Amino acid sequence: MEQYATALLYAIPFFIILLILEIGYGHFVKDQKHKLLDSVSSISSGLTNVIKDSLGLGLIIFSYPYLRDTLALTEINATWAVWLVAFIAIDFAGYWNHRLSHHINVFWNQHVIHHSSEEFNLACALRQPISNLVGYFALLLLPAALLGVPAKVIAILAPIHLFAQFWYHTQHIGKLGWFEYLFVTPSQHRVHHAINPEYIDKNLGQILSVWDRWFGTFQEELEEVPPQYGVLKPAATWNPFLINFQHFWRLAVDAWRTRNAWDKIRIWFMPTGWRPADVKEKHPYTVISDVYNYEKYHTEATPWFKGYILLQMLVTLALLMFMFYNFSAISYQGLLLYGGFLFLAIFGYSSLMDRQRYAFYVEVARAAAGFIFIYLSGDWFGMNSYFAEAGLVLQFYFIITLGATVYFTFFEKETVSSNLAV
Structure with missing residues (x-):
């Protein structure tokens, strides 16, 4: 925890400098992508996340060191190869974790905060959860554990891998040519954050874009389909604590209301957005039907x-x-x-x-x-x-x-x- 806090002492000023540069650039070219209350909400969400993580709040099912010590079939020596293997393993695990978060009801709760902003800018990259109270990510690092990748290497690379996802949350950078075929770019991630039907649940990669291309989740940004951002059931609040648990609360209410005992259990593990038929009929939710014509959340502010x-x-x-x-x-x-x-x-x-x-x-x-x-x-x-x-x-x-x-x-x-x- 102390090492993480120390890393944040250096990372946070770096993020702030990039934020200021993006805001300044937007002002200079008269194409501002930030709204103050939205950006404050985004940054505040990031603050809650780093407070939670630095204090170690949550339950870890299995730690990576335990999996590695228990299951390693071999051991990679501490050369350049171990860093490359570890990076690929983390990115591969990140892709599947991201995919789970988009496709399973209970996992969406810990990710919805990241998509809740109706703007797309560097600040929205900081919308990170506090609702991820049960840690299971190490289970997705099973390939690294089997190969004997040292825990220290994973511990060093994991925050770097996370911080490296910050830069592509921007509308000011266009497509990047050949770079698009290997790495996640701003163009690809704009698609990921969009609620257009053409873009929903696409581009789930974190650093490497090859996983999306291999597993059928890649979608290029289309000139005729400008991305519209947010979630189909808008958060309608600036409060990151409320956003973090909105989806969980909806699931809990639906589980309580349904008369079907099986639905009370399976609602948590069904595809994101699934609801019991009896509850859906009696208590319909309002969702955005026309992504180009809806009122974004705002409050009056002098x-x-x-x-x-x-x-x-x-x-x-x-x-x-x-x-x-x-x-x-x-x-x-x-x-x-x-x-x-x-x-x-x-x-x-x-x-x-x-x-x-x-x-x-x-x-x-x-x-x-x-x-x-x-x-x-x-x-x-x-x-x-x-x-x-x-x-x-x-x-x-x-x-x-x-x-x-x-x-x-x-x-x-x-x-x-x-x-x-x-």
Whole structure:
């Protein structure tokens, strides 16, 4: 976990720089692909994911080291070959994991967050899950385990493989010639994120595009079919916590409502979108039928509101970076408290983005938790050793954000509604 936190200390600034460059380029060419609330939601989703993963929250069925030590038939020496074999094994496993996530109801729940943005940009690449609480990916690495690929090699390559999938989430790069035949490109991944009937469940590769070509899931981006992004049952919220468990909740409700005992079980493992016949008839879902003519999710936001939300996200990001920087000095119990506080912060400001009144109560809980912790410990997880007045500054920040949340929840919202009525 500590190694992962250290890797993120370097990866996160790199991602932010690329995001800023994409936003700047879009502004320069007058073709902006970012909307502030959507991008904040995307980035915040990424923050929840790295908090969860760095804290090791979840249950792993089988670890790769266990599979390798138990099942290895041979051993590849630590040469260039082992790195190549490991990379191919990870990418092959990634393809099939991705395919499972698109085609099986219960697995779609852990992937829907990644597709939930109705925009397509580098920020949406950061929409990663917290609902993947049961880890099974090592089982898909069985070929690597049988070949005796060292666990250390997998541990090094896995995050690199993940981070390398960031760059192709953009609309500003066209087709790349011969590169398209070997590797996943922005053009191919635009197809993957599209909800057009021609594009659904296509281009599931992560780095190598050969798997899609071999297994029949490849689809070229067509000039006459511009990709439309999102999911057919729109998330209709900026809150990453809600998006993460929407599909699971729908499955649970359908399983409860159906009178067929077999349907209560099989709904979880049926193709994505399958519902029991009796429930489907009584409780139909609204899905997008015309991908070129539907209203994207939005909430009213004044420039001041957008600025405040951006500030909240940036402060949360700064606090997260401090947690990663000070990771080894904080006890695991302390890290859980810290992570819980950051979760609460993200839930609060993303609920405010949805213009939910309960955002105020979440902010009260967050501010109270912050005040109590600083009062009892006299510090903020060791921050005073770097900046003597850190605790005081944070308390002032809590007061400011609490006041701002009151204003944006109870006053500006009413003003915006009145203006809309006029």
